[in-house]
Amino acid sequence: MKQFIPSLILAFVLTACSSTNTSLDTAQIDRFSGGQRAGDSISLFWYTEKNSTAFQAADTVFSGEDGSYRSTYYWSQGKLQEILRYGEQRNTAGELVPFSVQIRFSQDGEAVFQRYRIDKKVLPLQAKQLDHYQQQAFDIAKMTREQNNKGKQLFQGIWNGETFESCKNREFTSIEFNQTLPSFVIQRLSSLNNYLAVLGRAKGSTLYIDELLIIDSDEHGCVVEPDLKQ
Template sequence: MKNFLVSSLITCLILGCSTSSTLPNKEQYSYYTGGKSAGDATSLYWYTEKSASPSSAADYVTAGDYGWYHSDYRWSQGKLREMIREGERLKNDALVNYRIHIRFNKDGEAIYQHYRLDGKVLPIKPTELVQYVDEAKRAANVAKAQDKKGFRLIQGFWDGDHFETCEGKSYDHLEFNQTLPAFVVNRLSDVENYVAFVGSRRNNSVVVEDLLLLSDDGHKCVERPSLLKEDSNL
C-alpha cells in the first residue's frame, strides 16, 4: 500500500509540473474610451487592444432628429474582420430601423454583406464599405489619442451638488474646462441631469474637457454595445 501511495504521489507531481509548464502566457489587454461632437452628431467610443494590436471597438452615435446607431467592430491579425450596426435613421420624415452586418476576409474584401432598412434588404455601396472601415478606425484612434492626454469617457448624474458616476462613485465637484452656453449652466445648477463627457478624475472632482450629452435623470447610462458573438469564426 505504501509503495502504491508513493507511486501515485510521484505521478501527480510529474503531471502537475507538466501542466504548469505548458500554461500559455496571459495576453495583455488595454481598454480605452472617449468621444467627440461634430455638428449634430455626438459619438461615444470604446476600444480594446490585445497584445498592442487592435482587438475590438464599439460606438454609440446620436444625431438628434436624424436618428442614432450603435456598432460593434472586431479585428483579427490587425485587420477589421467583422462589424454589426443597428439603429434608426430618417426616411420620409420618419425614423425607421436598420441593421448592417459585414464580414471581411484577411485582404479587406467584404465577403458577407447584409443591409436591412425598414424591413427591406438593400445593397451596400462600395463607398459605404470604405466609410464603415474608416468609422471603426476613428473609434479606435480617438479613444486612444484621448487616453494619451489623460482623458476618458465618463458618464453619470449631477444634481447640482454631487456627481455620481454610472459605476456608483461619488464626487463633490464638477469642473468645466470649456465655455458653456448660459442655458446649459442654468440647467446644471438647478436640475438633476445625466451627463456624458470626455474628461478626467482629480481627487474629489471630475473635470469636463468636452461635454457630449446632457439629458434629464431618466436617461440611462450608455453601455458598450455588444452585438457580435464572441465565438464567431473569422
Template sequence: MKRILSTLLLSAFLFGCSSSPSDEQRIKSVTLTGGQIQGDATSYYWYTRRLQQSLTASDYVTMGDYGWYKTTYRWEKNVLVEAVREGEMLDNTDGLIPYMMHVRYNGNGEAVYQRYRKDGRIFPLMPNQLAQFQDQSKYLITKVEGLDKEGVALYQGEWDGETFYSCDGQQYDQLEFNQILPNFVVARLSGLDSFISFLGEEKNRDKKVLKMSELLLLTDDSYTCVDRPELIEE
C-alpha cells in the same frame, strides 16, 4: 545529482518568471473610452486592445432628427474582420426606419459576407458603405488613443449640483469645468438634478475631483446610462 538539482532550479526560475505580475499585466486587455460632438452628431466610443493589438471597439452615435446607430467592430491580428451596425435612419417618406448592417472581411480587407436590412427589406451594400466601416473604425481608434494620451475619457452619470455619481459606480465630490458653457447650462447644472455625459479627467483621485473638458449631453435625471454596444456574438 548536481545535474538534477540544476534542472530543478532552472525549472523553478522559469516558472517564477512566467508567472510574474508584470508579465500578467502586459497580456491583460485594456479598454479606452472617448467621444465627440461634430455638428448634429454626438458620439460615444469604446476601444479594447491587448499588447497594442486591436481586439474590439464600439460606438453609439445620435444625429438629432436624422436618426442614430450603434456599432461593434472586431479585429484579428490587427485586421478588421467583422462589423455589425444597428440603428434608425431618416427616410424621406416614412420618417425614421430601422436598419442593420453586418459585414465580415478576410485578411486582405475584402468583404466575404454582407447583409443589409432596411425597414424589413434586404439590399446590397455599396462599395463606399463597405469601406465606411474600415474608415470609421480607424478614426475611432485614432480619436480614443489621442484622448487617452491626454488623460481624457468618457464619463456618464447623474449630477445633483454637488456630487457626480458615475455610471460605473464611482462618486466624485467636485466637478470642474474647463469649457465655457452657456448661461442656461450653468444654471441647470447649478440647480437641477441632471444626467450628463462628458469628456474629462480625474484631476485629484484622492479628493474625487473630475475636470470636464467637453460636455456631450445634458438632460433630466430620468435618462439612463448608455451601455457599450455588444452586437457580435462570441
C-alpha cells in the same frame, strides 16, 4: 511501463492545460473610452486592445432627429474582421425606420460578406460605403487612443448640484468645465439632477470636463458599451 504511460499522458495533459490557462490569464487587456460632438451628432466611443493590438471597438451615436445607432467592430489577429450595426435612420420618404448592417472582412481587408437591411428591405452596399464603414472602425480606434493619451476619457453619471456619481460608482465632489457653457446649461446644472456624458479627466475628487457631450434628465440612464454579438 503499463502503469507509467497513463501517468505520463495525464501529466502532459495537465501541463498543457496549465500552459493554456497561463497564456490566457497573462494577456494584456487595455480599455479606452472617449467621445465627440459634431453639430447635432453625439458619439460615445469604446476601444479595447489585447496585447497592444486592436481587439474590439464600439460606438453609440445620437444624430438628433435623424436617428441613432450602435456599432461593434471586431478584429482578429490585428485585422478588422467584422462590423455590426443596429439603429434607426430616415428612409427616402423621411420616416425613421430600423436598419442593420453586417460586414465581414477577409484577412486582406476585402469585404467577403455584407448585409444592409432597412425597413425590412435588403439592399447592397456600394464599394464607397464599405470603405466608409471600414474607415470608421479605424477612426474610432485612433481617436479614442489619442484622447486617452491626452488623459481624456468618457465619464457618465448623475450630477445633483453638489456631487457627480459616475456610472462606475466613483464620486466626485466638484466638477470644473474647460469650456464656455450656455447660460441655460449653467442654470440647469445648478437646479436639477442631470445625467451627464462628458469627455474629461479625473484628479482626486474633481472631474475636469473638456467637453460636455450629453445633458439630460436623471432618468436617461448609463449608455453601455455595445457588444452586438451578445
